[in-house]
Amino acid sequence: MEEIKKKEEQTSTHKIGIYLWIWGLLFVLSFFSYMVDWYNFQGLLRWSLILFFMFLKAGLIMAFFMHLFWERYALVNVLLWPMTAIACFVALMVAEGKYTLFTRLFYFFVGGQ
Amino acid sequence: MSEQKIADYDLKPGFKGMATDTGSDQTMFKGVHWGKAMMWIFLLSDTFVFSCFLISYMKGRASTPIEWPYPSEVFALEVFGVSVPLLLIAIMTFVLITSSGTMALAVKYGYEKNRKMCGWLVLATAIGGLTFVGMQAFEWSKLIHEGVRPWENPFGAAQFGSFFFMITGFHGTHVSIGVIFLFIYAYKVFAGHYDTGKRGWFTSMKGDYVEIEILGLYWHFVDLVWVFIFAFFYLW
Numbered sequence: 001m002e003e004i005k006k007k008e009e010q011t012s013t014h015k016i017g018i019y020l021w022i023w024g025l026l027f028v029l030s031f032f033s034y035m036v037d038w039y040n041f042q043g044l045l046r047w048s049l050i051l052f053f054m055f056l057k058a059g060l061i062m063a064f065f066m067h068l069f070w071e072r073y074a075l076v077n078v079l080l081w082p083m084t085a086i087a088c089f090v091a092l093m094v095a096e097g098k099y100t101l102f103t104r105l106f107y108f109f110v111g112g113q
Numbered sequence: 114m115s116e117q118k119i120a121d122y123d124l125k126p127g128f129k130g131m132a133t134d135t136g137s138d139q140t141m142f143k144g145v146h147w148g149k150a151m152m153w154i155f156l157l158s159d160t161f162v163f164s165c166f167l168i169s170y171m172k173g174r175a176s177t178p179i180e181w182p183y184p185s186e187v188f189a190l191e192v193f194g195v196s197v198p199l200l201l202i203a204i205m206t207f208v209l210i211t212s213s214g215t216m217a218l219a220v221k222y223g224y225e226k227n228r229k230m231c232g233w234l235v236l237a238t239a240i241g242g243l244t245f246v247g248m249q250a251f252e253w254s255k256l257i258h259e260g261v262r263p264w265e266n267p268f269g270a271a272q273f274g275s276f277f278f279m280i281t282g283f284h285g286t287h288v289s290i291g292v293i294f295l296f297i298y299a300y301k302v303f304a305g306h307y308d309t310g311k312r313g314w315f316t317s318m319k320g321d322y323v324e325i326e327i328l329g330l331y332w333h334f335v336d337l338v339w340v341f342i343f344a345f346f347y348l349w
Contacts (some may be wrong), residue, residue, distance in 0.1 A: 004295055013225055014221065016221065018216070019214065019217045019218055019221060022114075022214075023210070023213075023214035023217070026210045026213070026214070027207065027210060030203075030206050030207065030210060032343065033343070033348060034199065034203045034206075036348060037185055037198060037199055040185075040295075047333045047349065050316075050344050050348050050349065051344070053344070054340055054341065054344035057340045058337055058340050058341070061213065061333055061336060061337050061340070062337065064216075064217075065213060065216075065217045065329075065333045065336075066329075066330055066333045066334075067326075068316075068340055071145070072124075072130060072134060072141055072142070072144070072145075073130055073131035073134075074130070074131045074134040074135055074141055074143070075142050075145060075153065077131055077285050078153075078157075079137070079153055079157055079285060082157060082160075082161075082219070082299070083160070086160070086161070086164045086168075086222075089164070089168055090168055090171070093168050093169075093172045093294045094171070094172060094175065096141070096172060096284055097171065097172045097174075097175030097176045098175065098176075099179060100172075100175075100176035101175060104176065104177075104178050105178050108178060109178070
C-alpha cells in the first residue's frame with residue numbers, strides 16, 4: 001500500500017501551468033456564454049452556442065480539475081458510460097414534452113372532441 | 114497514467130488495461146484511494162439526482178402552453194439606473210469558477226506537502242463558496258420580494274417558481290455543505306493533521322493529503338452542476 005501511495009503522489013502532481021491555463025479558459029468560455037445572452041442571439045444559433053460552451057466547460061473541469069484525464073480507463077468508463085442513460089432519458093422526455101404540449105393545445109384551445 | 118507502477122501487478126494502458134484491471138480478482142480501481150473511488154460513485158449518483166431535476170424542468174417548460182418567464186429580464190439587475198441582464202448570475206459564475214481554480218491548486222500543493230499554500234487556498238475556496246451562497250440568498254430574497262412563489266409568479270408560467278427554487282435550492286445546499294467542509298479541512302490542513310497522519314473524526318482513516326483531493330472532487334462537481342444550471346436555467 002505504501003508503494004501505491006508513493007507512486008500516486010508522483011502522478012497526481014502536475015505543473016502549475018496546466019491548472020492556470022484551464023482556469024483561464026474557463027473564464028473565457030464563461031464570458032463567451034454570457035455574451036450569447038448579451039448580444040441576444042436567438043433560435044438555433046443561441047442554443048447550439050450555449051450547449052457548445054457548456055460541454056466544453058464541463059469537459060475541461062472533469063478532465064483536468066477532477067483529474068479524469070490522468071485516471072485509468074477502469075474508473076473513467078465506470079463514470080462516463082452511465083451518462084448515456086441520462087442522454088436516453090433526455091431524448092424520451094423531449095418527445096414526451098412535445099406530445100403533452102400538443103394534447104394541451106388541442107384540448108384546451110381547439111377543444112377537440 | 115502510464116508511468117504508474119504497482120508491486121506485483123502489470124499495469125496495462127488503455128482499454129486493455131481496463132479489461133485486465135476489472136478481471137484481476139483484486140481491487141478494480143488500481144492506484145485509486147478507496148475514499149476517492151467512493152466520492153466518485155457518490156458524485157455519479159448525485160449526477161442522476163440533478164439530471165432528474167433538470168430533465169423535469171425541461172419537460173415542464175416544453176409542455177406548458179403558457180409563455181415562460183424570460184430569464185434575461187427576470188434575473189436582470191439594476192446598476193446606476195441601467196438594467197443589466199443576468200449581471201448577478203454572471204458574477205456568481207465567475208466567483209464559483211475562481212473558487213474551483215483555487216481548489217485545484219490546493220490539491221496540487223497538498224500533494225507537494227506544501228502545508229501553508231494548501232491551507233490558504235482551501236480557505237480562499239471556502240470564502241469563495243460563502244460569497245456565492247450570500248449572493249444566492251440575495252437573489253432569492255429579491256425574487257421573493259417581486260412576488261415569485263413556487264405556485265405563482267408575475268412573469269409567466271406558474272411552474273417557473275417551483276423549478277427555480279427546487280433546482281437552485283438543491284445546488285445551494287450542496288454549496289453550503291461544501292463550504293462547511295472546506296472550513297473544517299482548512300483547519301485540518303493548518304493544524305498539520307495531514308502531515309502527522311492524525312486520524313479523522315469522520316472515519317478512523319489516517320490523515321493524508323488525498324483527503325484534499327476527495328474534497329476537491331466534490332467542490333469541482335458543485336461547479337460542474339452550476340455550469341449546467343447556468344446554461345439551461347439562466348441562458349436558455
